[in-house]
Amino acid sequence: MTSQTPPEALNPAELSAWTSLLGTVIWLPAALDTHMQRETGLSHSEYQVLWWLSVSDGGTRRMGDLADTASVTASHLSRIATRMEKRGWIGRRPDSADGRQTIAYLTDSGWAKVAVCQPHYTTALRALVFDRLDPTQLTQLETIMTGILTPLKPCCTPANRAASSEG
Structure with missing residues (x-):
């Protein structure tokens, strides 16, 4: 049996920085989600999907790329996309360049929803992060x-x- 040297514990400065980072990673998305739900009726993840489509060329993006940029899993994106399709904000179609891929695109209603939601998101980001x-x-x-x-x-x-x- 071999014995391994346990990793060195975090020093006080590392532990303090880690604790702050971990708290931010947990609490900032929760605060943004609460704000966006209250102000727009969208979750933070739903808004991210709409926003990333809005800044993509022509309001379109492959679903796999959209999942990466919006920081959601493929299955979570699929559920979000289904809800948004029902609301008329996005559509999906096969990628003409690669039929195995699916393209998500913003509809006119989706563009309008982004325009309504974006000021609320910016307000929250400024208050929670940038003004500090x-x-x-x-x-x-x-x-x-x-x-x-x-x-x-x-x-x-x-x-x-x-x-x-x-x-």
């Missing part, structure tokens, strides 16, 4: 979060999300 940061902290936050996110999910870094929405 000075310009230097904002730059630091982006650098730190991109450094953490890139090895975890390279497709979802700001630069890669922008590039993927261009084509």
